[in-house]
Amino acid sequence: MNKTDATRMSNAMITRPAPSAVLEVLHPITWFPPMWAFACGVVSSGVPISARWPEVIAGIVLCGPLLVASSQVVNDWFDRDVDAINEPNRPIPSGRIPGRWGLYLSYLWTGASLLLASQLGVWVFGAAALGLVLAWMYSMPPFRLKQNGWLGNGACAITYEGFAWFTGAAVMLGGLPPWWIVTLALLYSAGAHGIMTLNDFKSIEGDIKTGVGSLPVKLGVDNAARVACAVMAIPQVIVIALLLGWDRPIQAAIVGLVLAVQLGLMVRFLRAPVERATWFSGLGVALYVMGMMASAVAVSPFGPSA
Template sequence: MTTEPLIKPLIEPLPLVKPSALPEPRALLELLKPITWFAPMWAFGCGVVSSGGAVQGRWPVVLAGILLAGPLVCATSQAVNDWYDRHVDAINEPQRPIPSGRIPGRWGLAVAICWSLLSLAVASLLGPWVLGAALFGLTLAWIYSAPPLRLKRNGWWGNAACGLCYEGLPWFTGAAVMTASLPDGRIVLIAALYSLGAHGIMTLNDFKAMEGDRRTGIRSLPVQLGADRAARLACLVMALPQGIVAAALIAWGHPWHAGVVAALLAGQGLLMRRFLADPHGRAAWYNGTGTLLYVLGMLAAAFALRGGVA
């Protein structure tokens, strides 16, 4: 564990622009971070595929679920995180909507609350299992960022919560939407394994914020372990669950799908070698390359389950 002392937080800088009474529409969209919606929407789609249910005639429900996973629940988590991270962002990303003043006053908090209520309203239309998953996911989103728990202060707990919200819960929700019941145990297991692997993906996101995290006392894994050890851990945490997925698919009689997952994992291994040579400089690069292979493996596993779940 690194013994580097934490630096006293800097005084929050002045906004980059003059605050106004109302937030800018573009700043609101930036607050909700559409680029982050892809992961839960993809996982939801994998859940739909894995259920084995036909989507013909059910497109309105499927589209509502995709809306719930990305532009609602995930967007809520981004708004909550930006509000409670505004002092950290003032150091790491002062151009963000709240520290820059483009979303003034307490508008950031108001958006987070309203988006939470809207998410629950939509989830309630999709059945009790979906509503329960959405409520659980929103609870994690709030305790991840908000005091007193603020799980993100420790990379072990915070990354686990993010991985579950980004991969496991949307996958579960997609399957629950199609079956209108508790999904098959194999679906839950595969979703849980990919959630565990996503813990490593979340660690990749922490490299860019190491300086601000040190100054504000957030013990991300790169801060706790140092860049090199955190990078090796992230690779291991991403790889091991995928290996278990491949083994499980073989045991369930899907060797071809298991081979696809294994081949994608091997490709990630090659990319990991380059990432580990410069973790701090190449974290974003690996996040855009290795993570793509990771999510393609999710889809391969979903198609295997589609053919094997009764």
């Protein structure tokens, strides 16, 4: 018996998952983007963090370790058959999370997310509930939004960026955020659709085999790369125009600068999209989120602390 067979036999004997396997299926590395967007929402509210720090901590836990973690375990559960072929060492197909434990964890994390959200106000609860509906629809048959690059990436973008930003502001304000905060959240959500498309370039071959209609599959590599760049850039141009209209020239200049650097990276990315998608994602996203925070700072004086 070789080592692989011995490992599979050992995993087959597991009746409940180890904490390490549970943590792995929750994918902690994916928690940062919504937690950052939540922080942007907090800053944009204009309310001092010291005034509502318990709610801030609860909101960070909600957006990252609960809501995004819920979406991750739901996705891993409904992708278990595909992962058994492509990534058999993942917790669910490997048997380290045995039986229907993946589904039970999906229910548990969804319920915990809703419970915490219910303690943070009706608007936070509504955003969390809608985000969870989209998370389940993204992965669960017959919806499987992930099979359509427009719909699936849109669902991820609005939940990871827009809802998280909205939640941060709603937690601080104790109600519906004003239109300028909602506008920024929506614009940066739109731009995040392009970021999500960048992730699709590394799985084109697998997407074709499994019938996933990612944008690189639907539009072709070169066209999808152009769309991703345009979708990232156009909302940032609108943000710059808004900041100038709101008499925030310094923050407008910051967003303009990070966009200019992104445009330079885009030129190099477009020459070899498949090979450079991961490279561009790493650098471009870092610049993108810097602009998000600059925009949040720009509107914070509009809030109650002004």
